[in-house]
Structure formats: structure tokens, C-alpha cells
Amino acid sequence: MLFRRGSLACAVSTCMHFGMRRTRNIRLLLAFDGSAYAGWQRQAAAPTVQGTVEEALTRLTGTPVTLHGAGRTDAGVHARGMVANGRSESSIPPNGLVRALNNMLPPDIRVLDADEAPPDFHSRFDALxxxxxxxxxxxxxxxxxxxxxxxxxxxxxxxxxxxxxxxxxxxxxxxxxxxxxxxxxxxxxxxxxxxxxxxxxxxxxxxxxxxxxxxxxxxxxxxxxxxxxxxxxxxxxxxxxxxxxxxxxxxxxxxxxxxxxxxxxxxxxxxxxxYDPPWPTGVCLATxxxxxxxxxxREKKARPRACPDGSGTAAGEAGSGTELPARQESGMN
Missing domain, CATH: 3.30.70.660 (Pseudouridine synthase I, catalytic domain, C-terminal subdomain)
Incomplete structure (x- = not known):
């Protein structure tokens, strides 16, 4: 009878009223240097990005967390903007997750942003x-x-x-x-x-x-x-x-x-x-x-972009409307 109205809002309100722990769909924006990892996907006998972040999340929240990545990068492949989501009953706010995870993760993986995604969001299946x-x-x-x-x-x-x-x-x-x-x-x-x-x-x-x-x-x-x-x-x-x-x-x-x-x-x-709606804000496929x-x-107008070693600029890289948020972690190349 508690959820007779059948709405998610009703369920959330009831959980909060009775002190029940609410499961959230946590969404992370990740950057990583893939050199030391056997790709994104968790493996039993090799270090992976997914396994490393899941281990940190599990230690932080006290319960196992399974992440769903937007893609499965191969060994040695890097990412500036991997998106992953997973469910957790932790009440740690998104900005607290960013700070805590970056203190726990190795320096070649960084969480750039985090938020609570809609309950049905899936980083892979919802990607446009x-x-x-x-x-x-x-x-x-x-x-x-x-x-x-x-x-x-x-x-x-x-x-x-x-x-x-x-x-x-x-x-x-x-x-x-x-x-x-x-x-x-x-x-x-x-x-x-x-x-x-x-x-x-x-x-x-x-x-x-x-x-x-x-x-x-x-x-x-x-x-x-x-x-x-x-x-x-x-x-x-x-x-x-x-x-x-x-x-x-x-x-x-x-x-x-x-x-x-x-x-x-x-x-x-x-x-x-x-994604639609865009996440992070401003990252929109239409642009x-x-x-x-x-x-x-064949260039129309040049915009600067860093070379692979951090020097120089790229003559053809665009930025308008699709750049990652300004508050990126400094470890991102």
C-alpha cells in the first residue's frame, strides 16, 4: 500500500520519511591513461580501469558497486571523457564522490565530474x-x-x-x-x-x-x-x-x-x-x-589544441559547444 500511487517520486518520498536508504544511479565522467591497464572491462587476472574504479567505490561506500561503461576500450587506449554509471545506496554527494575517489584512485585515473543520473539512465545504451x-x-x-x-x-x-x-x-x-x-x-x-x-x-x-x-x-x-x-x-x-x-x-x-x-x-x-539531455552540460552531439x-x-577556421606531449596546438581541433566542463581535474591531458 505504501507505493500504491506507483510513482518514483512517491517511492523516494516514502523512503526518506521512514529513514530507508535510497538507491541512486551515480554517473561518473572519467579520464584515464590506459598504458598500465588491460583495457576498461574488468578482468580476473589483469588490472583494468573498471576494476580499479569499482574497487575504490566499494571501499568508499562500504558496499559493492558495479559500473557500466559507455564503451570497452582496449589495453593501452586512453580516455578524456569516459562515462560510467552504477547504483549505490551511499548518501555521499556528487562533489564529495569526486574528491574522495580522486584521493583513492591511482594518478593515472581521475574522476572529472559526478552526478545523480535518472534511475533508468545507462551510459552505454543511452549514448547517442x-x-x-x-x-x-x-x-x-x-x-x-x-x-x-x-x-x-x-x-x-x-x-x-x-x-x-x-x-x-x-x-x-x-x-x-x-x-x-x-x-x-x-x-x-x-x-x-x-x-x-x-x-x-x-x-x-x-x-x-x-x-x-x-x-x-x-x-x-x-x-x-x-x-x-x-x-x-x-x-x-x-x-x-x-x-x-x-x-x-x-x-x-x-x-x-x-x-x-x-x-x-x-x-x-x-x-x-x-547524450540527450547533454551531460556534462554543453556536450551535445548536435553541435x-x-x-x-x-x-x-579541410579547415574553415583554426582553434588551438595541445599536442600529444602538451606543447603546441592542433590546427583543426574544434571546441565550440562540445568541450568538457571548465572544472576538469588537472590530471587530464
Whole structure:
């Protein structure tokens, strides 16, 4: 009879009146250096980001907490804006969670923001899109300070054919040719298979960092190793092995064997997630189409962005409307 009205508000009010502990859906914005971890997903015999944050949350709240991440990054892949959520009866306010967790977590993982999400929010299933960036160093000798965050590829790099191929990627396609093994159960005919939609695919030089480039992809979802396989194939285009027509043929073939190798994990970073309503405030997928440069790296207007080692700026990186909140943790690169 207590919940006869059937509303969540009624249930919450009743719990508070009788001193019952209310379960909250806690949402976290995380940044991490993935170098020391076997990826995001919890594993029994290897350190992972999910396992490390869950352990800290469990110690902090006194009860086990299971996190649901917006994606499963591979070993060595980094994140500036991973979103995860989990349920807890802890009454610690969100700002207290941020401070306490950052005191408990190792320095290569930081909680940038936290809030109480709606009860039905799920970081993975509610995500409208993601942005990944991949950084390259083409110099003969790489600055050792970049080695964990920027792939070293000392080979010829022609941007024009790469830009033409990137133009081919925007829109909705079957990306089976760039899908890693284990991405999904191919015996299942339901679902969308390898079909994904890319709103943004570009490559641009990093100003102040000679022979450094950044790939940037925004889409409604990504298959396992999809970005790294795309980059690996585009590097073959940049070196003259394939032209735009051959790249188009690879895309339409759906044959992973025809595409290029998988690029190294260390150059890849999960940049941000998009939700409706936006979280954090201002991170909105709709703004991607309005950013200040066009697909393929053909700039309309430059905005500064840090190079992989923290020096210089990126000539083509946008910020309007989609940057993370100003109150980021200082440990974020």
C-alpha cells in the first residue's frame, strides 16, 4: 500500500520519511591513461580501469558497486571523457564522490565530474554518439614524452588522398571491412550488424608539432578495433599503397582481409560521449555538425589544441559547444 500511487517520486518520498536508504544511479565522467591497464572491462587476472574504479567505490561506500561503461576500450587506449554509471545506496554527494575517489584512485585515473543520473539512465545504451581521436608522429625520432599517447609512424604521409578517403566514410555504411574479430556474434541476424553512421571523419596537422597529425571520428557507435583498423588502412593510403577508389572498394567489400593492419593502441583516445539531455552540460552531439572545420581536414577556421606531449596546438581541433566542463581535474591531458 505504501507505493500504491506507483510513482518514483512517491517511492523516494516514502523512503526518506521512514529513514530507508535510497538507491541512486551515480554517473561518473572519467579520464584515464590506459598504458598500465588491460583495457576498461574488468578482468580476473589483469588490472583494468573498471576494476580499479569499482574497487575504490566499494571501499568508499562500504558496499559493492558495479559500473557500466559507455564503451570497452582496449589495453593501452586512453580516455578524456569516459562515462560510467552504477547504483549505490551511499548518501555521499556528487562533489564529495569526486574528491574522495580522486584521493583513492591511482594518478593515472581521475574522476572529472559526478552526478545523480535518472534511475533508468545507462551510459552505454543511452549514448547517442562518441568521438575518438588518434594521434600520429611521423618524425624519424619520436620525443619519448609522446611515446604512450602518440603512435610513431616514420613513413611518407600524403594528406590529400587521406582526406578524400575520409570524405567517403561519412554517412551510414557497413564497416565490416574494419571490424575486429570478436566484435559481435555474426550468427545473429537481428540488430544492425556492422552498420554504423559517422558524422565526422577527418585528419589535420597539429600546429606547433611538425609532422604530427590527428585523426578524429564521431559516430553513433564503433565496432571493435574499428578506429584503429581505419587508421591502419588510411596510413596505407597516405604511403601510396591504396588510392581513394581502392579504399572505397575495401569499404564496400566487407572483407577485413583486404584492409590495412590494426594501428597501435597507444595513439587512440576516447574523447567524449554525447547524450540527450547533454551531460556534462554543453556536450551535445548536435553541435558536431556546426564545428568550425569540415570533414576531411579541410579547415574553415583554426582553434588551438595541445599536442600529444602538451606543447603546441592542433590546427583543426574544434571546441565550440562540445568541450568538457571548465572544472576538469588537472590530471587530464
Amino acid at each position: 554518439g562518441k568521438t575518438y581521436c588518434y594521434d600520429l608522429c611521423l618524425t624519424p625520432i619520436q620525443n619519448p614524452l609522446q611515446r604512450l599517447y602518440c603512435a610513431h609512424v616514420p613513413r611518407p604521409f600524403q594528406l590529400e588522398p587521406v582526406a578524400a578517403c575520409l570524405d567517403l566514410l561519412t554517412g551510414t555504411h557497413d564497416f565490416a571491412a574494419f571490424e575486429g574479430s570478436g566484435s559481435r556474434d555474426r550468427t545473429h541476424s537481428s540488430g544492425r550488424g556492422a552498420i554504423r553512421t559517422l558524422r565526422e571523419a577527418q585528419c589535420f596537422p597539429l600546429a606547433g608539432c611538425p609532422a604530427h597529425f590527428r585523426f578524429r571520428f564521431t559516430g553513433d557507435g564503433f565496432l571493435r578495433h574499428m578506429v584503429r583498423n581505419l587508421v591502419g588502412t588510411l596510413l596505407e593510403v597516405a604511403a601510396g599503397k591504396y588510392g581513394p577508389q581502392e579504399f572505397q572498394d575495401i569499404l564496400t567489400s566487407g572483407d577485413r582481409g583486404r584492409a590495412g593492419p590494426t594501428a597501435a593502441a597507444r595513439g587512440l583516445c576516447l574523447h567524449r560521449l554525447y 558536431v555538425a556546426c564545428e568550425e572545420y569540415s570533414v576531411g581536414g
